[in-house]
Amino acid sequence: MAVVEITVIPLGTESTSLSKYVAGCLQVLQQAGDIKYQLTPMGTVIEGELTKVLELVRxxxxxxxxxGAQRVNTIIRIDDRRDKQATMEGKVRSVEAKLVTPGGTV
Structure with a gap:
């Protein structure tokens, strides 16, 4: 399973606001149904089988x-681990387990 981060940046739009374009991109993921994703302030993280995720990225x-955008810049980062199952939550838990504050807690 792959964990993919995607940022889609529309250029040549009538406004500096991009939320309607982001919503359109998220509708693709909602319609896919069996894909897990998380919207972040600067992009979206998708978890799933790489071939399917790449089609959704397209x-x-x-x-x-x-x-209506005249130009689109898309940035993709892929973490495709083959030695064990990787998930969004697992990646976060792994870091949190190693993060200890002076009081001994995360």
Whole structure:
């Protein structure tokens, strides 16, 4: 299973607000149904089988064009681990387990 971070940046839009384009990209993931994802302030993290996720990334990249953007810059980071199952939560838990504050807690 892959964990993929994607940031879709529409350029050449009528406004500096991009939330309608982000919503269009998230609709692609909602319609996919069996994909786990998390919206963050600067992008979206997707978890799933790499071939399916890459197809969804392509669809997300197309969304701003369909909404009138003249140019789209898409940034993708892929963590595709083959030695064991990787999940978004597992990656976060692994870091939190190693993060100890002076009081001994996370």
């Amino acid at each position: 669809q997300m990249h197309e969304q701003p064009f369909m909404a």
